[in-house]
Amino acid sequence: MRLDADLQQLCAILTSDAVPADAGRLFALARVHRVDALLARRLRARDRLRGAAAHALSGEHDLLEICDAAHRHGIDTLLIKGAALAYTHYPEPHLRPRADIDLLVRRRDLPCAEAVLTGCGYARDVEADAELWTGQRHFVKWGAAGPVMVDLHWRAANPLAFSDALAFDDVWPRAVMVPALGRHARTLAPADSLLLACLHRVAHHRDRVELLWLWDIHLLASRLPPEEFARFSERAVRARVAQVCARSLDLARECFGTVIPADTRQTLAAASGEPSAAFLGEGLGPLDVARSDLAALRGWRVRADLVREHLVPPASYMRQRYPRWPAALLPIAYVHRIVKGAPRWLRR
Numbered sequence: 001m002r003l004d005a006d007l008q009q010l011c012a013i014l015t016s017d018a019v020p021a022d023a024g025r026l027f028a029l030a031r032v033h034r035v036d037a038l039l040a041r042r043l044r045a046r047d048r049l050r051g052a053a054a055h056a057l058s059g060e061h062d063l064l065e066i067c068d069a070a071h072r073h074g075i076d077t078l079l080i081k082g083a084a085l086a087y088t089h090y091p092e093p094h095l096r097p098r099a100d101i102d103l104l105v106r107r108r109d110l111p112c113a114e115a116v117l118t119g120c121g122y123a124r125d126v127e128a129d130a131e132l133w134t135g136q137r138h139f140v141k142w143g144a145a146g147p148v149m150v151d152l153h154w155r156a157a158n159p160l161a162f163s164d165a166l167a168f169d170d171v172w173p174r175a176v177m178v179p180a181l182g183r184h185a186r187t188l189a190p191a192d193s194l195l196l197a198c199l200h201r202v203a204h205h206r207d208r209v210e211l212l213w214l215w216d217i218h219l220l221a222s223r224l225p226p227e228e229f230a231r232f233s234e235r236a237v238r239a240r241v242a243q244v245c246a247r248s249l250d251l252a253r254e255c256f257g258t259v260i261p262a263d264t265r266q267t268l269a270a271a272s273g274e275p276s277a278a279f280l281g282e283g284l285g286p287l288d289v290a291r292s293d294l295a296a297l298r299g300w301r302v303r304a305d306l307v308r309e310h311l312v313p314p315a316s317y318m319r320q321r322y323p324r325w326p327a328a329l330l331p332i333a334y335v336h337r338i339v340k341g342a343p344r345w346l347r348r
Helices: 005-014 023-030 038-040 049-073 084-086 107-118 168-173 190-203 211-222 227-240 242-256 262-269 275-279 284-294 300-311 316-321 329-347
Strands: 078-080 101-104 136-145 146-153
Touching: 005 038, 005 242, 023 038, 023 227, 023 300, 038 146, 038 262, 038 284, 049 084, 049 101, 049 107, 049 146, 078 084, 084 101, 084 190, 084 211, 101 242, 101 316, 107 146, 107 168, 168 190, 168 275, 168 329, 190 227, 190 316, 211 242, 262 329, 275 284, 284 329, 316 329
Parallel strands: 101 146
Antiparallel strands: 078 101, 136 146
8 A cells, every 4th residue: 555645644643753843734634544533642732632532431431331231140241442442552542432332242142232231221223133144233322422332243243254253252261351441341362352453444344444443453563472473373364364464464564664573474474365355455345245255154055044134134124124114015125125225235
């Protein structure tokens, strides 16, 4: 990737003590990449941080409430992505913006975890109970500060090409505490967090270059001891996401000068033939993802289940999606949904 002049300057400001006199003009670009709070801190522009600090303080209560409630109900949960990194790797939580709270649970604990969220005042979005094409469910609660959204995951990433990465029972024994969020908040071990940060931006966001995600990777990698880097690369190869991880680390190195051990780079570079590598580059569309999911499954029966999840969701979902349609017209509603959604499937 070639960085244009403004992006180069923004990256340099975030990693250097030297601040050019005209750096303030970069705030618009920083907002696009969601690093405007980091830039404001670097420029000592405290007035630009007040809103972010207030929002983070409000969100902290929600995190504490969920972690404590899950513990009371005997459910193992892991805070993942931004909600955890804000408290483990950023100097102050409000410097790491996040749109939602991401939780990882065992698949068998999903019904109990949903009940916990409901008990905390969250309502589930209108969505089908899919098992194959997605590995998460979505919840929202409306408060004085606006909506609080929770993504409840039982897989680290939705596309099945990434399904071997970060299984809950594999990562749970290595999980670490998040002291700032009380006794019951846990998150992934640093090497596992780095693996998730590397694959998430590719699996869910089609390899889009966004500086916030690369800054996460930079912070995680910069604190990882050499022996943990070795374990990280071994897990990446075993989960068949080494090429994806290599791409994310290379971008972080290009933007922020992230230091990656030579043996890690060699191990990742030696990988080939990984299905997840198809997600590198920004040209993948929904139909391509569906084809990748089909290729990842073994047997026509389970492949038929995937197609059915996409085309014929449960009637309970359709009644929620089309509440004004009489029951007799439900078959037509299915056709309407397929026709209306067809352009999105062809989008790239």
